[in-house]
Amino acid sequence: MSHVDGEGRARMVNVGDKPTTRRRALARCRVTMARKTLQAIVDNEIAKGDVLSVARIAGIQAAKRTSDMIPLCHPLMLTSVDVAFRVEDASILVEAEVEVADRTGVEMEALHACSVAALTIYDMCKAIDKDMVIGDLALWEKSGGRSGEYHRAGDGEHRSDFAT
Amino acid sequence: MSHVDGEGRARMVNVGDKPTTRRRALARCRVTMARKTLQAIVDNEIAKGDVLSVARIAGIQAAKRTSDMIPLCHPLMLTSVDVAFRVEDASILVEAEVEVADRTGVEMEALHACSVAALTIYDMCKAIDKDMVIGDLALWEKSGGRSGEYHRAGDGEHRSDFAT
Amino acid sequence: MSHVDGEGRARMVNVGDKPTTRRRALARCRVTMARKTLQAIVDNEIAKGDVLSVARIAGIQAAKRTSDMIPLCHPLMLTSVDVAFRVEDASILVEAEVEVADRTGVEMEALHACSVAALTIYDMCKAIDKDMVIGDLALWEKSGGRSGEYHRAGDGEHRSDFAT
Amino acid sequence: MSHVDGEGRARMVNVGDKPTTRRRALARCRVTMARKTLQAIVDNEIAKGDVLSVARIAGIQAAKRTSDMIPLCHPLMLTSVDVAFRVEDASILVEAEVEVADRTGVEMEALHACSVAALTIYDMCKAIDKDMVIGDLALWEKSGGRSGEYHRAGDGEHRSDFAT
Amino acid sequence: MSHVDGEGRARMVNVGDKPTTRRRALARCRVTMARKTLQAIVDNEIAKGDVLSVARIAGIQAAKRTSDMIPLCHPLMLTSVDVAFRVEDASILVEAEVEVADRTGVEMEALHACSVAALTIYDMCKAIDKDMVIGDLALWEKSGGRSGEYHRAGDGEHRSDFAT
Amino acid sequence: MSHVDGEGRARMVNVGDKPTTRRRALARCRVTMARKTLQAIVDNEIAKGDVLSVARIAGIQAAKRTSDMIPLCHPLMLTSVDVAFRVEDASILVEAEVEVADRTGVEMEALHACSVAALTIYDMCKAIDKDMVIGDLALWEKSGGRSGEYHRAGDGEHRSDFAT
Numbered sequence: 001m002s003h004v005d006g007e008g009r010a011r012m013v014n015v016g017d018k019p020t021t022r023r024r025a026l027a028r029c030r031v032t033m034a035r036k037t038l039q040a041i042v043d044n045e046i047a048k049g050d051v052l053s054v055a056r057i058a059g060i061q062a063a064k065r066t067s068d069m070i071p072l073c074h075p076l077m078l079t080s081v082d083v084a085f086r087v088e089d090a091s092i093l094v095e096a097e098v099e100v101a102d103r104t105g106v107e108m109e110a111l112h113a114c115s116v117a118a119l120t121i122y123d124m125c126k127a128i129d130k131d132m133v134i135g136d137l138a139l140w141e142k143s144g145g146r147s148g149e150y151h152r153a154g155d156g157e158h159r160s161d162f163a164t
Numbered sequence: 165m166s167h168v169d170g171e172g173r174a175r176m177v178n179v180g181d182k183p184t185t186r187r188r189a190l191a192r193c194r195v196t197m198a199r200k201t202l203q204a205i206v207d208n209e210i211a212k213g214d215v216l217s218v219a220r221i222a223g224i225q226a227a228k229r230t231s232d233m234i235p236l237c238h239p240l241m242l243t244s245v246d247v248a249f250r251v252e253d254a255s256i257l258v259e260a261e262v263e264v265a266d267r268t269g270v271e272m273e274a275l276h277a278c279s280v281a282a283l284t285i286y287d288m289c290k291a292i293d294k295d296m297v298i299g300d301l302a303l304w305e306k307s308g309g310r311s312g313e314y315h316r317a318g319d320g321e322h323r324s325d326f327a328t
Numbered sequence: 329m330s331h332v333d334g335e336g337r338a339r340m341v342n343v344g345d346k347p348t349t350r351r352r353a354l355a356r357c358r359v360t361m362a363r364k365t366l367q368a369i370v371d372n373e374i375a376k377g378d379v380l381s382v383a384r385i386a387g388i389q390a391a392k393r394t395s396d397m398i399p400l401c402h403p404l405m406l407t408s409v410d411v412a413f414r415v416e417d418a419s420i421l422v423e424a425e426v427e428v429a430d431r432t433g434v435e436m437e438a439l440h441a442c443s444v445a446a447l448t449i450y451d452m453c454k455a456i457d458k459d460m461v462i463g464d465l466a467l468w469e470k471s472g473g474r475s476g477e478y479h480r481a482g483d484g485e486h487r488s489d490f491a492t
Numbered sequence: 493m494s495h496v497d498g499e500g501r502a503r504m505v506n507v508g509d510k511p512t513t514r515r516r517a518l519a520r521c522r523v524t525m526a527r528k529t530l531q532a533i534v535d536n537e538i539a540k541g542d543v544l545s546v547a548r549i550a551g552i553q554a555a556k557r558t559s560d561m562i563p564l565c566h567p568l569m570l571t572s573v574d575v576a577f578r579v580e581d582a583s584i585l586v587e588a589e590v591e592v593a594d595r596t597g598v599e600m601e602a603l604h605a606c607s608v609a610a611l612t613i614y615d616m617c618k619a620i621d622k623d624m625v626i627g628d629l630a631l632w633e634k635s636g637g638r639s640g641e642y643h644r645a646g647d648g649e650h651r652s653d654f655a656t
Numbered sequence: 657m658s659h660v661d662g663e664g665r666a667r668m669v670n671v672g673d674k675p676t677t678r679r680r681a682l683a684r685c686r687v688t689m690a691r692k693t694l695q696a697i698v699d700n701e702i703a704k705g706d707v708l709s710v711a712r713i714a715g716i717q718a719a720k721r722t723s724d725m726i727p728l729c730h731p732l733m734l735t736s737v738d739v740a741f742r743v744e745d746a747s748i749l750v751e752a753e754v755e756v757a758d759r760t761g762v763e764m765e766a767l768h769a770c771s772v773a774a775l776t777i778y779d780m781c782k783a784i785d786k787d788m789v790i791g792d793l794a795l796w797e798k799s800g801g802r803s804g805e806y807h808r809a810g811d812g813e814h815r816s817d818f819a820t
Numbered sequence: 821m822s823h824v825d826g827e828g829r830a831r832m833v834n835v836g837d838k839p840t841t842r843r844r845a846l847a848r849c850r851v852t853m854a855r856k857t858l859q860a861i862v863d864n865e866i867a868k869g870d871v872l873s874v875a876r877i878a879g880i881q882a883a884k885r886t887s888d889m890i891p892l893c894h895p896l897m898l899t900s901v902d903v904a905f906r907v908e909d910a911s912i913l914v915e916a917e918v919e920v921a922d923r924t925g926v927e928m929e930a931l932h933a934c935s936v937a938a939l940t941i942y943d944m945c946k947a948i949d950k951d952m953v954i955g956d957l958a959l960w961e962k963s964g965g966r967s968g969e970y971h972r973a974g975d976g977e978h979r980s981d982f983a984t
Contacts, residue, residue, distance in 0.1 A: 061891055075568075107290060224339075381877075385877045569897060
């Protein structure tokens with residue numbers, strides 16, 4: 001009946017013919033904030049609690065619920081989710097790594113985990129700093145699947161952040 | 165029993181003593197992409213469907229489920245959610261405005277709606293452009309509640325984007 | 329920013345200016361099936377269990393999650409959900425009645441409860457009867473709110489079913 | 493401990509011994525409405541937005557969450573979901589096709605997608621037409637799995653609708 | 657149509673006539689485990705992470721989703737959720753306190769939060785101790801609403817645990 | 821980036837290298853209550869409905885949503901869930917048995933099903949008995965997977981309950 005709809009009709013890609021392979025994706029973003037906000041996080045003085053612990057759990061749970069939130073994502077049985085943070089000068093880097101053995105990749109799961117972890121940081125600190133900005137949310141690495149390896153060629157600054 | 169836990173224990177703020185007032189928040193973010201990706205969106209040639217229609221629905225639904233995703237957010241009966249897009253040179257601006265009549269604000273709902281709308285854009289276009297970046301996710305306006313009005317003093321570039 | 333989107337952009341109606349009033353909606357549908365299927369339900373001989381008990385719970389739970397499933401529905405704190413069945417010749421009538429005290433009505437909650445209760449009947453009996461049909465899903469009564477009372481003028485057959 | 497419960501206890505069928513095979517199901521329903529309502533949908537003049545775009549997304553997302561809503565359904569990793577519409581004289585036909593590679597079929601997922609897409613049409617148009625009726629919700633085709641092929645022998649009218 | 661169903665039909669109590677008042681409930685349970693397991697928790701040596709931090713978040717989130725899990729519970733907009741732990745000789749006491757301003761109480765929310773926090777402790781430690789037992793899950797205090805105050809008269813041991 | 825986080829960071833265990841095998845878990849708990857409460861359940865005189873039917877459905881659905889509730893649990897496609905009850909002198913024994921064919925076990929799913937079934941019993945009877953206690957929630961059997969068989973060595977009383 002597809003001819004009865006116009007152009008642009010949304011569809012979930014049919015992945016039934018794709019092979020089940022191990023797939024992995026790594027995404028990152030950055031939460032920029034006032035230095036005193038960052039210091040309060042590091043010193044565990046935020047009234048709502050230990051910010052990075054809560055943000056990590058939120059990111060892990062978000063990865064598992066990506067297909068609930070992103071309409072055309074396939075549901076996937078994730079085999080691993082890892083969310084990490086690096087405290088920098090006036091920002092926190094968020095990194096999420098997700099793995100699966102399935103017919104489609106986990107880029108969205110990794111991006112979604114980063115995004116919800118970052119939003120949780122915002123939520124916990126917004127009483128003292130509403131000016132925080134979440135940026136640089138991007139896919140950094142992807143492996144497995146037909147399209148092969150992907151490594152972000154992105155700006156040098158971020159690369160060196162994570163190369164050490 | 166609160167004394168038996170150490171510092172940094174997570175807690176949901178008790179808003180039981182706050183008055184029920186009308187509250188509103190407006191958040192924005194930007195999805196930067198290759199010009200040909202943007203053109204494909206505008207020309208409605210993305211294989212997964214009409215990108216902005218799907219992203220809008222995803223954003224609206226995400227606003228409603230913010231307290232499921234952000235651990236310390238209160239559940240709220242939103243009275244309005246609006247998600248809008250502006251196509252620019254090599255990016256799409258995403259804006260979400262949320263309203264409620266309750267004891268706590270809707271900043272997180274507006275930010276979450278922007279974030280999921282932006283991730284949906286990424287999901288629908290990632291087959292042709294994995295280098296897209298989601299950035300500048302921030303609160304722009306907030307009204308209602310004890311803390312009063314908030315207007316982002318942010319950089320001039322964004323301001324002018326939306327001032328026209 | 330609404331001017332940047334074309335016609336037809338989806339939006340959740342802003343109900344912030346509506347008064348909070350008690351509202352009620354009643355919806356019905358009919359599951360038509362083979363007589364032997366109906367007999368097996370009545371005799372509690374369906375292998376998956378007591379069909380109407382399970383369908384009732386499914387309908388009640390569905391009412392509560394309507395805004396998760398129907399994109400532009402407002403979340404609502406339902407004060408009452410009631411799901412009832414009537415066994416007829418070769419069909420089961422399903423009725424759901426929902427109440428709330430809020431700014432918008434509960435038509436969708438009542439319809440959604442009927443629909444999921446009916447689908448649960450289908451699910452539990454499909455091993456013996458895949459030809460079942462769910463029909464006549466409609467709003468029958470609505471009260472409260474600005475638009476006033478609504479009573480379905482529908483066909484006589486249904487009316488009399490429920491008038492007794 | 494099964495002997496301690498009476499007859500009719502609900503159970504999820506144990507599918508652990510079934511082979512993993514590709515399975516597909518196709519379901520349909522019809523939303524009957526006033527001609528002017530239908531015209532407003534076609535002309536994209538419904539205040540809540542582009543009805544069929546929103547309904548399609550709602551149907552796709554509903555397919556993915558079928559096991560949340562229908563109590564005895566197994567969770568399944570769907571490999572494809574497609575929702576289509578056909579505008580007729582005074583109704584819209586809704587069709588959903590779902591695929592999976594698993595131990596059990598996707599009839600309920602296809603039926604649930606149709607049902608939620610139809611309810612979304614109702615929700616978006618109810619401000620102008622509360623008399624709409626959702627009917628003829630039925631399974632039309634099923635393949636894969638032990639029970640073999642299923643093709644609905646149903647009434648000719650529907651058949652010809654879709655045969656062209 | 658209630659007369660067409662037999663006895664025992666499940667129903668959500670109609671709370672539409674109850675007044676909106678502030679309500680509070682406090683529940684507790686105990687996770688009993690081997691001393692070495694408890695020591696590993698206290699020393700933060702469990703491989704899956706900081707057990708009590710994760711369990712606290714899980715409990716808070718569970719409170720918010722009680723009406724999704726317990727079929728006849730009303731959805732409620734919680735104004736406060738607090739989950740606390742006390743490490744004892746060979747067990748961890750879990751306590752959850754929940755508040756709301758609504759038409760029905762939050763006993764189930766407090767019990768559900770305790771239960772999910774305790775299950776999370778089990779999940780994180782089960783690699784080293786499958787013999788853990790969750791017990792003594794009970795309501796301890798309740799205030800607000802027509803039925804008045806409730807204080808558990810329970811055994812002295814527990815009382816004194818929490819009286820200090 | 822794992823070196824940038826301190827000890828105790830939460831992580832979902834990576835099960836990508838584990839073989840897919842059939843796994844099974846059986847858990848139990850006990851709801852202790854006043855004899856008259858138990859009698860009302862048995863006589864189906866509880867106002868909210870047939871307690872054990874509702875509790876069974878709640879338990880089955882909870883098993884399917886375990887990874888939503890327990891933060892570090894992997895999502896799993898359960899192949900079987902069975903919830904059973906045994907009425908004793910002044911308590912109801914709850915038993916849940918869950919199966920899967922996957923890379924990790926279903927202990928948490930069985931425990932979660934027991935817990936939510938027991939909480940549902942509490943919810944349905946709390947109007948007449950707030951003193952009920954849920955206890956003895958424990959894993960009883962586990963098979964499949966690298967760690968081999970597990971049989972609870974627990975107290976004799978429980979063992980004999982279920983050995984007959």
